[in-house]
Amino acid sequence: MNTETIQTHRKKFLREDGMLFVRTDGIIDTMTRIPLLVASLIIVVALIPIQSSFGSPRNLDLMIYPDGTTHVSTEIDVDPLSIDHELDLFGSTIDNFVVINENGFLLNYEIIGNSVLIETFGSSVITVEYDIHDLISKQSRVWTFFLDSPSDFTLLFPKNSAIIGMTNLPIDMQLINDQNQLTLSSGETEINYLFSTPIISTPVEPIDSSPEPNYLIYGIVGGIIASAIIATIIRIKQKTTKLTQKQQIIPVEPIDTEEIFKLKPDIREDDKEIVKFISNNGGQALESELRKKFLQPRTTMWRAVKRLERNGIIEIEKKDLQNLVKLRKNIEEEE
Amino acid sequence: MKILALFTIFVLIFGTTSFVNDAYAQNDLSILLHITTQADKQIQNQLHQVYGNDVPEKIQSLYDKGHMTVNSLEKSLPDDVKQAKKDFLTSMKLFKQISKMISEPVVKVQIIVSHVDQSSQLDRLEKHVLTLKTISKKLDAKINFENIDNLLIQTRNQINDGTENPSETIIQLKSSIKSIQKDIRDSTSNDASDKVKQFLTKHLDVIKSKLSKATESGADQNQINKAHELIDEIKALIDKHQINDAKIVFHELHKLLKNIQYSVS
DSSP: OOOOOOOOOHHBBBOOTBBOOOOGGGHHHHOOOHHHHHHHHHHHHHHHHHHTTTTTTTEEEEETTSSSOEEEEEEEOOOTOOOOEEEEESSSOOEEEEEEEEEOOOEEEEEEEEEEEEEOOOOOOEEEEESSHHHHHHHTTEEEEEEEEEEEEEEOOOOTTEEESSSOSSSSSEEEEEEEEEEEEHHHHEEEEEEEOOOOTTTGGGGGOOOOHHHHHHHHHHHHHHHHHHHHHHHHHHHHHHHHHHHHSOOOOOHHHHHHHHOOSSSHHHHHHHHHHHHHSSSSSEHHHHHHHHHHHHHHHHHHHHHHHHSSSSEEEETTTTEEEEEOSSSOOOO | HHHHHHHHHHIIIIHHHHHHHHHHHHHHHHHHHHHHHHHOOOOOOOOHHTHHHHHHHHHHHHHHHHHHHHHHHHHHHHOOOHHHHHHHHHHHHHHHHHHHHHHOOOOOOOOHHHHHHHHHHHHHHHHHHHHHHHHHHTOOOOOOHHHHHHHHHHHHHHHHHHHSSHHHHHHHHHHHHHHHHHHHHHHHHHHHHHHHHHHHHHHHHHHHHHHHHHHTTTOOHHHHHHHHHHHHHHHHHHHOOHHHHHHHHHHHHHHHHHTTTTTOO
């Protein structure tokens, strides 16, 4: 069967003078498909913030307590394909740290200086909460909050506090349970505030010197509280001294490492150093301490510890989610 | 169609930023006046408390400037946004300066400060316990918080009454919180381990296929062999339900993959 192909479209675009005319109007329609283009652009634009937002907070909420400690609460998108996530903290004095993933599971973490390494293992969103003492300083009666924030954030002030200085313009302000909450932009922010009710200074206001019977009561109450505090301090000091004395008295049984090395002649030189350190440390040390001492990565130290455990030189105990490495008292001779 | 496409692109590119700016502009103006007025009143109150009618000339002059700036800010609203913002920052700077000057001679009572500290410390611990309760409830961990609740009440009473030193109870409270955290972890350890197990198993398959490709493209065979050994080790640990150990070896594998320029992803 013969088929004849007739090329008609070429002639269709030829002008009378025979010149080739290319219609620019139809190029997009013929060469690309607009819906495809639009869809691609939407996907690209939508993905840009997602890609760049790994590690940046979805939200960041701060709350200042009356003593200047700040509670930080933040939700962060993390890479679900990653095994861990390193998060910069706003300082190094951290309390009450807790991190959970989107399923509500408590995640393991390790705080190192101003950052925390969180084991995410497939989590896509983590919620971190902690208290920090580094964000507020106090000079006389004026409290100063300072933060260089990576994102916009809200800041809840304590009750009876009044803002008296600010370096930035706030985005929003709300009143929550008689407490001011500001929404602030990312970047450096300094805010000064003081307590409008003079709780702290009233008893010793030096201006009015007229004698009033109330001062006597203040004096007595102040005296009692002062005595109580002095007594507490003395008690704590005594306790600490006793404790120190006790600690000094407890005899640290010297463990003869040479004896261990005789019994286990095949252990590696670097493992011997670990054994010596544990021995000098009273026969036990945390695995993290060993890592710090020998500047070894986590896995290397883990392997060394496991090796020593297999050799019957040490035993591993769990203590506050950490590995406590102890020298065994009865080490059997290698066969 | 072409117009629709262009419009979509335009909205996508310029839309978000302009909406954000509009929201900011609408919100901030009345807030600025609210904050400065509050600060103005506070400073006035402080001046009256500390100096009565004999406010030092320098401080009075600064306050007058600050007060005038607040008035100027009020007049600038709502039209002159630029001037309003400038007035806000100027007035806040002046009030801060005055406040520091006022505070200089005042003697602080450390006793009451320490009292506030303990109260705040308890507030923080209470909030932390609340967070743990929420986590426990969400995970259906069935943790008993009764002891910790009693300790919280006891500490609060000690602080309010001032008759007994709450330090000991606070130490007990902290210890109980640690133990509760451990209980939550223990009660959910199976589920959490399952999740990690799923993650590791899924990624080991991906890594294996990538290692095959790496072999084909001539990557260092020793390192590839080592990676395979680690994979086998992880699998063995998973089979033995030693998930924590499996995680540690996975870290090692991850580093090795980086060395042979293959990421897990």
